Amino acid sequence: MKFKLPKRIAFHVSATAVMLAMITAPLNVMAADSSSDRPWMNKSLSADQRTELLLKEMTLDEKIDFVTGKVNNYYGFYNNGNDRLGIPALQMADGPAGVRIANPDVQDKKSTALPAPIALAATWDTKAASEYGGLIGNEAWNTTHNVVLGPGMDIARFPWGERNFESLGEDPLLQSKMAVDYIKGIQKSPVIATAKHFILNNQETQRFTIDAQASERALQEIYLRPFDAAVNEADIGAAMCSFNQVDGIPACQSAAMMNDILKKQMGFKGFVMSDYGANMSTVESANAGLDLETPGEPFGKWGKNLLTAVQDGKVSEERLNDMVSRMLDQMFAKGLFDKPAQNKQIPAAEHGETARELAEEGMVLLKNDNAQLPLKAGSLKSIAVIGPDADNSSAAGGGSSLVNPTYTVSPLEGIKKRAGKNVTVQYEAGTDPIQAGDILPGPSAVPSDLLTTSADSDENGLHAEYWTNTSLEGTPSLERTDKQVDTNYGFYNYEGFNASSPKVQSTPTTFNGKMSARWTGAISAPSTGDYTLTLTSLGSGKLYLDDKLLIDNQGTSMSTTKAQVNLKAGEKHTVKIEYRTDSPQQERNGYGMQVRFGWEAPDHAVDANMQKAIDLAKKSDVAVVVTRTYDSEGNTDTSTLDLPNNQDTLIRKVAEVNPHTIVVNMSGRPVQMNTWDKDVKGIVQAWFAGQEQGNAIARVLFGDVNPSGKLPVTFPVDENTTPVTDEAQFPGKDGVSKYNDDIYVGYKGYDKAGLEVEYPFGYGLSYTTFDYRNLKVQAKNNNGSHGKGNNKKANGEPNVQVDLNLRNTGKVTGSEVVQVYAGKLPGVESASKNLAGFAKVELKPGKQQRVSIQLDPKAFSYWDEKQDKWVTPSGKVAVYVGSSSRDVKLQGSVTLP
Incomplete structure (x- = not known):
């Protein structure tokens, strides 16, 4: 399909993004020629x-x-x-x-x-x-x-x-x-x-x-x-x-x-x-x-x-x-003249196996109470696989980096295959599928099974009308049923940006700029109680309930407006939502429709789709809840770490009825887990795991692979408990983002502020255990021998090495990432811990290895703005060895001259 980007969006496509379907022009390469007329081909x-x-x-x-x-x-x-x-x-x-x-x-x-x-x-x-x-x-x-x-x-x-x-x-x-x-x-x-x-x-x-x-x-x-x-x-x-x-x-x-x-x-x-x-x-x-x-x-x-x-x-x-x-x-x-690129069929199966192995090695076991994992197929009769996209093979980051895979394996497929014929594996989605609208702030979208296209209809969703003007005038250019009002068009409504949500119907790109829309139908509550209905939008939006204006959201900037109502179970109320892309930001930046009809429900309120998942979990030996986020290159960052589209509630409700609940989270970033962490027995951070995601997840769950991944980012308690919480830092004020977290990025900032975290940088469990002993921290002189007088390299950088014994004290072969952190530098404003080196070591049960790690010289130095260079201060520096930034097993020190 050929298409032309809207005028104001065209320049927004990054070369990393290339919404226009990136590829290649003809090579225009002549055969290599070293003759006298082309001596550069020699x-x-x-x-x-x-x-x-x-x-x-x-x-x-x-x-x-x-x-x-x-x-x-x-x-x-x-x-x-x-x-x-x-x-x-x-x-x-x-x-x-x-x-x-x-x-x-x-x-x-x-x-x-x-x-x-x-x-x-x-x-x-x-x-x-x-x-x-x-x-x-x-x-x-x-x-x-x-x-x-x-x-x-x-x-x-x-x-x-x-x-x-x-x-x-x-x-x-x-x-x-x-x-x-x-x-x-x-x-x-x-x-x-x-x-x-x-x-x-x-x-x-x-x-x-x-x-x-x-x-x-x-x-x-x-x-x-x-x-x-x-x-x-x-x-x-x-x-x-x-x-x-x-x-x-x-x-x-x-x-x-x-x-x-x-x-x-x-x-x-x-x-x-x-x-x-x-x-x-x-x-x-x-x-x-x-x-x-x-x-x-x-x-x-x-x-x-x-x-x-x-x-x-x-x-x-x-x-x-x-x-x-x-x-x-x-x-x-790099050989581009001498070895022209070619079109040679890539080996899908062989490279798929590599993708699977990489996915397995990167998965992080965050929690494993009572050794719930690995699962043992021989002792299980039934597994409930639950989650909006557990049957979806395309859970991946969107935008320019989204790849069209040679083949795919969904988590459901992978678990079914690995569990074998003697284990019954059944699936329920539990919530609506994840989509680009879930990047928007505000409460989760109203579930589709609470909505009908009219008061006397049983078809789930709302009747939608779309116009290519901002006034809802004339004959609609598009009419259809939308399961939810949870949309984020413009930058996200192109090939590559919506492909990671194949369950969500596509929308013509004609609605990526100026447009308006109306949704009509009815809503019925799953149980009687007080509900908060919300409208999140950039651009003006109005929500009518029973023909009365309930919410009038001006939407000049992205905002959420709320209204509380009391609803009786099963009683239908007419709904009408009108929306326009009339924000100055949309006009200036070419953003398309961004609107969500959301809700906050009482704890006892459970919609029908979620109830099906709960019922399945209740009768199964184990419940595996596969969650995901929507992450994509685009024009906005999310403002919350909550799992989108009611998935947090889904986890809690499933865990209430099944004491053997495991969460497999597929995301490219941390999510908030403290609202359900204590309710589940196991958590695997699977990331966006590529085309072999299903097999990789299954092999980790069943112990064919001993997880060895460690977090490369800190998982905070919530979005309000991080080193970057000031508006001046993010998203910025008056178009300026102040990096006043300075050198205290990530775990360094959490440590400096004394913030509690859900899971620290470098954290990750295993199906085995490891013992650290006999730490030796030493400085070397210039010729590589040990000495006290000169512990710097010839270029003036510190030359520090740590050695320690690492033993596998468990019953299965596993890999441990030994992490070394340098402490605060003497006399200089600096972080209390700074990653200085690491090594990944695989050991069989009972085996021990002497591990040597050469430390990064810059971990013992700082950038002096006056001298415009790296400087190493004199004095004693602590050296910490452990399995995460907050799990120190051994401690030593080194003295810098």
Whole structure:
């Protein structure tokens, strides 16, 4: 299907997002030729030499064309190759959770859907990261792509971030270690990896305009660290600058960020591309260090404009040559000239197995009371599988990273298969399916089985009428039955953004901009009591009950209005909801319909669908409740950590009737668990687990796999108990987000504020147990021998190592992640714990291993803003070893000179 984005939305599609179905233009590659007329094709020359030879042959027009990206409304983003000179086109595939193919002529647009990057981070295993990246690089090259837009290296600054599922966690060291091997894995193939998004791209709310302001120390110690590692340890080929501003300057025209920090301080030799449509200038961005403009309305500023700027001397030809050279050098160095991308069928079964293994390793066992897990099929007769999308194989993060999988396995399928023929496995949804509307704030949507299309109808849902004007005038352009009023259109109503909710009916994109809607029908309460009906909307909304105006929500900004009513069980009341996209924010930003008809019910009120799930749980030996969130790239972050669409209530009600209730949570971010944590026996954080999600979940539940994942982010008690609770921090005031949590990001902030958490950073249980003993902390001198006088490397960095004994004291083979934290630095404002190193160790029952971990020098240093460099203070620093940031098993210290 071809479509054109609405005028105000077109430029909002990020290069990571590429709503236009990303793929590739023709390769335009001539056969390798080392003859005298193309000496740059001589493979015996260095990449620099080949680049220099080719650059001399390029005309001014060819250089301009080369650095100006192109877009085809169907095939996506690329830059032009050059037939005359044999330059291949850069053909880009979205990432970072797999290769997003948009060309229907390439393997039916299917590739391996890997677990979300946050699940990879939960493995704490750099070998897994290498395998993950290696699969992506291989599939990119074999599906006609030579550039992957990943990994995502944006720190998960706060727990409710809608794009946290693409992140590698909240800690810069963990993220750096995982990203380095991920990148190396990609670039084993003739494919360029792209570090994104540079820099301070940490929220979706106002992400196209927000001005992110962080101290230089926070920038250097937290947010730049993964990018520095990608440059200096992984030789990454490309970086992508972001939409947001940094200190009042758009990131893609910030010379301080691109030239001074990325290219000079870090020594980045690759090229910087803009996020999709994020380049807002010609001269400013070119001179600030942008090397490749990706297209997007209305900000396409290069092409003829850049040519004129060079001819007028506003952008030097030397700068243009630098842009071209950076791109060509990486293309030569990474093999793009010599090994053109191809269309070779990827091995679905083999790569699916890899996806499953990665998913299994990243799953985190959060709770296991009375050894409820692993399940034993031989002693079970029945299992209730419950949850709105437990039968859905497509639970994944939405947006640019959503992959069209080669095949899928739902949790229900996986559990049925693993349980075997002698165990009865039955399914009930319990609640309505999860969808993009669930990102909106406010109470959960009214369940569909409480609604009917009219007072005398038995059809569930409300009768909906849609107009393409904001006045509900004329003949409706669309009429249908909507199960719930829980919608979030505009940015989310495109291919790739709604595909993770296949149970929800699609809506024509004509309603993504200006529109109005009316829903009519009836509501009946499941039991008598006081109910709170709510209307959450951006844009004005009115709720009528029995023809009386109950709620009038102005909706100039996203808000929720409530009204309490007393309803009698089974008694029908007519409902009418009228909605318009008339908020100034919608007009300015092109947002579509955002509205939810919600409720807050008394505890005894249970709708019919939920009652079916409760009844099934009551008669089953074990109840497995599979929950999920809707996480997606978009234009807003959720504001709550509650499970959406009444799932919290579902868990509590099921646990009341079945003492053997297990929750499997599929999300890309933390969720609030304290309202039901104590009621259930087991919790598995499964993340978005990729196309083999069902088999991976089943193998963990039944003990075929001993869970070894550890949390890469802190799970807070609730959204009000985090280091980022001030409006100035998020979403920001007057378009400015103040990073005044400073260096205290994630667990460091929770510790500083003394906040209770539900599950700490680094936490994760196992089906076995481990014993830590005999800690030794030592400093080494420059030649690697031990010494007291000089414990710094030649470059002045601390050189600290810890050794300890780790023993498996349980009955099954398992892996433990040994975590080492440096304590507070002497005489310097610093965190009480700072991750300094880790190692994942697998041990058989009863076996012991001496574990040695070289610690990160920066854990014993800080960025001195006056000296503009890393400085190591003198004095004694505590060293903590444990199984999470709040579970210290051993403690030692090291003295810095």
